[in-house]
Amino acid sequence: MKSVFAPRGTTEQIEEGRVFAPKFDGDGLIPAIVADAWSGDVLMLAWMNDEALVRSIETCEAWFYSRSRGKLWKKGESSGHVLRIIELKVDCDQDALLLRVEQVGPGVCHTGRASCFYRAVSLRETAGHTLLLQFKKAEKVFDPNVVYGEGAGKDKTAE
Amino acid sequence: MKSVFAPRGTTEQIEEGRVFAPKFDGDGLIPAIVADAWSGDVLMLAWMNDEALVRSIETCEAWFYSRSRGKLWKKGESSGHVLRIIELKVDCDQDALLLRVEQVGPGVCHTGRASCFYRAVSLRETAGHTLLLQFKKAEKVFDPNVVYGEGAGKDKTAE
Numbered sequence: 001m002k003s004v005f006a007p008r009g010t011t012e013q014i015e016e017g018r019v020f021a022p023k024f025d026g027d028g029l030i031p032a033i034v035a036d037a038w039s040g041d042v043l044m045l046a047w048m049n050d051e052a053l054v055r056s057i058e059t060c061e062a063w064f065y066s067r068s069r070g071k072l073w074k075k076g077e078s079s080g081h082v083l084r085i086i087e088l089k090v091d092c093d094q095d096a097l098l099l100r101v102e103q104v105g106p107g108v109c110h111t112g113r114a115s116c117f118y119r120a121v122s123l124r125e126t127a128g129h130t131l132l133l134q135f136k137k138a139e140k141v142f143d144p145n146v147v148y149g150e151g152a153g154k155d156k157t158a159e
Numbered sequence: 160m161k162s163v164f165a166p167r168g169t170t171e172q173i174e175e176g177r178v179f180a181p182k183f184d185g186d187g188l189i190p191a192i193v194a195d196a197w198s199g200d201v202l203m204l205a206w207m208n209d210e211a212l213v214r215s216i217e218t219c220e221a222w223f224y225s226r227s228r229g230k231l232w233k234k235g236e237s238s239g240h241v242l243r244i245i246e247l248k249v250d251c252d253q254d255a256l257l258l259r260v261e262q263v264g265p266g267v268c269h270t271g272r273a274s275c276f277y278r279a280v281s282l283r284e285t286a287g288h289t290l291l292l293q294f295k296k297a298e299k300v301f302d303p304n305v306v307y308g309e310g311a312g313k314d315k316t317a318e
Contacts, residue, residue: 004287015270020280020290033192033201040199042192045255054286088282090292091275092268096204098276109251111174116250117257121179123247127213128163131179133249 003050008094015092023095024050029065030097034108037086037100043108044116046075048097060085062099079147081105105142112140112147162209167253174251182254183209188224189256193267196245196259202267203275205234207256219244221258238306240264264301271299271306 006021008014014021024030029047036043048056049065052072056063062075062083076082083101090097107114118138125131165180167173173180183189188206195202207215208224211231215222221234221242235241242260249256266273277297284290 006289018278018292018294020292031190031204033204035201040201042194042199042201042257045190045192045250057280057282057284057286057290060282085282087295088280089276089295090278090280091204092270092272092277096275098201111251113251116255117248118251119177119249121216121247121249123216123219123244125216127216130165131216133177133179135177136246136248 004054005050011093014094020090021094022053022090022097023093025095027067029067030095032062032064032097032099034062034083034099034101037102041115042117043101043103043114053097056085056099057088062101075108076104078149079105079142081108081147083108107141110144110148112142112144113138114141163213164209170252173253179249180253181212181249181256182252184254186226188226189254191221191223191256191258193221193242193258193260196261200274201276202260202262202273212256215244215258216247221260234267235263237308238264238301240267240306242267266300269303269307271301271303272297273300 006019008021008023009017013019022030028049032046032048034043034046035041046064047067052063052065062085064073064075066073082104085099086102087100088097109116118135119133120136122132165178167180167182168176172178181189187208191205191207193202193205194200205223206226211222211224221244223232223234225232241263244258245261246259247256268275277294278292279295281291
């Protein structure tokens with residue numbers, strides 16, 4: 001797939017240069033970390049294709065590509081919880097993005113939480129048996145049934 | 160590939176349950192965001208396979224899988240810049256991880272920076288032509304030639 005972005009250069013150009021040349025994977029996607037611009041909290045990880053990245057840059061609002069639904073989506077298109085991009089960063093080898101955002105809504109997770117990362121894995125356990133999760137800051141900050149409509153949040157179509 | 164982790168359950172079990180059932184992609188990998196546990200700064204995005212995740216949980220030090228080198232690696236194995244895992248979180252659908260870490264060294268990036276996200280993309284530009292990057296907090300906090308050996312950092316073998 002031809003990208004509208006600059007072609008990849010040498011390692012030196014990619015790492016130390018001023019040209020944005022994002023690397024999309026074999027499926028045409030690049031991972032995008034979303035963090036709150038003010039608190040710094042990591043809110044979610046989503047994926048962008050070429051078009052989602054173009055729209056995000058041009059509008060300063062976060063657009064993603066849903067792998068499960070196979071389509072472009074604007075964060076907040078059904079919930080109203082738009083993410084305004086304050087800063088869009090790229091990593092050293094330009095194959096991952098970091099969006100520092102201002103949230104319009106109370107939270108980003110389709111389950112109704114502030115962040116998608118509301119559970120922690122038990123550490124220093126021996127893997128190979130069932131590992132348990134602990135809920136952390138997992139209180140719901142909005143009701144997904146109200147925001148997305150009954151049942152919509154459950155199959156993540158609410159994204 | 161058989162995982163040592165619990166099999167995936169229903170959407171309800173995955174999102175609201177206490178069983179850790181991480182989803183690895185078609186290549187057997189799961190993305191892991193790394194953030195400093197104290198400052199909250201997002202430092203890097205790396206990938207784990209089943210074995211890297213097992214070792215990370217058991218040792219509380221970050222292990223990853225290098226896609227470019229096709230092998231397991233412990234962060235800090237050559238630099239000494241080990242990442243101690245304070246908290247390992249998983250997202251709602253359990254296909255992304257967040258490591259909140261305590262850093263032993265001054266920075267995580269193989270280029271010598273504190274974070275791999277040291278450049279920002281110009282926003283509100285029209286994509287389709289060359290987009291420029293601005294360096295942000297991009298000063299080097301260590302010399303990769305000293306830490307990894309001359310030239311090693313340049314092809315990212317220093318990871």
